[in-house]
Amino acid sequence: MKRKRPTIHEVATRAGVGLGTVSRVLNNHKAVRPETRARVLRAMEELGYTPNPHARRIAGGRSYTVSILLPFVATEFYRRLIEGLEGVLLEKRYDLALFPILSQNRLRRYLESTTLAYLTDGLILASYDLTEHFDGGRLPTDRPVVLVDARNPRYDSVYLDNSLGGRLAGECLARFPGAIFAIKVEEEPDRAFRHTVFAERMAGFAEALATAGRPFPPEHLYTTRLSQEGGRLALRYFLERTSPPLNVFAGADLVALGVLEEAGRLGLTVGREVRVLGFDGHPFAEEVGLSTIAQPVEAMGAKAAQLLLDRMQGYTGPPREVRFEPILIERESTGAGAGAPYVP
Amino acid sequence: MKRKRPTIHEVATRAGVGLGTVSRVLNNHKAVRPETRARVLRAMEELGYTPNPHARRIAGGRSYTVSILLPFVATEFYRRLIEGLEGVLLEKRYDLALFPILSQNRLRRYLESTTLAYLTDGLILASYDLTEHFDGGRLPTDRPVVLVDARNPRYDSVYLDNSLGGRLAGECLARFPGAIFAIKVEEEPDRAFRHTVFAERMAGFAEALATAGRPFPPEHLYTTRLSQEGGRLALRYFLERTSPPLNVFAGADLVALGVLEEAGRLGLTVGREVRVLGFDGHPFAEEVGLSTIAQPVEAMGAKAAQLLLDRMQGYTGPPREVRFEPILIERESTGAGAGAPYVP
DNA sequence: CTGAAAGCGCTTACAG
């Protein structure tokens, strides 16, 4: 039934080489003659060999895994981020362990647990700068730490210039006739886990409108939790205050989707009567012709993984900050392109 | 800096016993004299010893971890479920590895990967019955599998009687004057990952209303994605069709929260003008006085873990089905209790 | 470039 898995030993025998050599090809060591490597690889193939990660961990004295602490919210953003991280991590034979922060209790428990010490060669913090939860502003770990979608002067950080994104959004919508509205995504109620990206986007947006001399009164800002239905409510709210045409910066693609949905239900022509601009550049934005401020989430993830890998390999320079810039992508929802109106 | 961690060896020396004995107390083996155990425990304490899980895994020939595949949605339900699972798993020194199903591709990749084989002594599938994705209706693994919040005749299953829950909801609201409405939470668009709990709730609900002779026309049903804003939209929709008092079965506590929120904004008295009944019994429901059909999520998780543990310890009986029953909890939102109206 | 050996930190029969 549960047939014993082949080990490095059998591979070595079959390939007619020593254990060490098999291990070397496993680890992409330079010092292996190409033909030897090929022979070993073939033996693995024939045997259906797959390395036992646990043995590797104990022999190597490392866990070969990186943990990521991320908010317990399931969005396309984190899907993409994880994709980007894993891309470079798996290549180096590192696993990625996900730790959604289910509650503050669990966070502490985890960070202070002995599990962490064994499970992790490095730590990635997504979106939250958790350092303020701990004495001295440092996480209770001696492993390298990298922040992504967040910033902290004490750690390597990879982040998007959300303020710039907001300005791009403002400059884009300022070109159009009609009133300008925006939807701000609410922060989490738990003050301990605050992140500021949405506020930064709005600040940049307001700044660009001010520069362009376009009015943006407080009642043109609608606040909602991150949901598609929030976008629907927002558009209704805006339409109580103005008549088409109007322009909406949705603050997040998911919310923008709701604006599109509601516009469709109300029979408004998207791109003309209602112009909608999202933020994120998620794949689904393209599918529905949504204009958006795109952020290179996968690239940010890859970069964060790279910085962490550096540290794990011994790099000890001062904290590095990598800033990514978003770009404006104009599609049908702001009147660009073939102009085919959005049909939900 | 990174001081070497103490091992079982040092513990043995300090306690003046053999390696095997230390291992035995670690594993709660019966065959250890209480005083010996105490001595070993004290040595561990003094040394700050914590076992190295990787060594354990390779020596024991098992991973001592259980994987859970769960939908990539972050809800209180899964938080509670995980809590319940971990409660019993950690006690047996098993870890729980989370695998949110980010995409169908990743699911396949994961299930067919060699990682799974090493990482997992058992598999828990939450909410999705993924068996139909695979040939022969069986997952490509020889490890024990348990479903929770889902059912499949081929595997142990732990589930809630959602239909009964719907009936309880119907019977509750049928007692009140005023029209009766319901909110159905939408299934995921991806047909491959369908689960039917919301449909079952609604079917039970409709059945109970029919039995009670209360009308429930199609236009009294509002469908939305799972979000608080969805509840807000639903209440607006209902109020376009009737005048208070009205009664709303929200299908999920989160959605019910939105109904309460919107009622508050509109100045309606919750519990009198608008009666609201949720489903789930999440902790936050109590905080806001929300009546609800409570499901024992933690207990379901614990039970699933227990079933899996049985299997991992060699139990080979036929698939078992464990059915849990929800209960009605009446609070202010349906007029029970002190009657203090809900204030958001 | 490659092999043989030592060692990683545990668990598990096997004797006593």
Added chain:
DNA sequence: CTGAAAGCGCTTACAG
């Protein structure tokens, strides 16, 4: 109830 030994499947210097 307890100790000493073998072994889990790898990695990593160390020689050649």
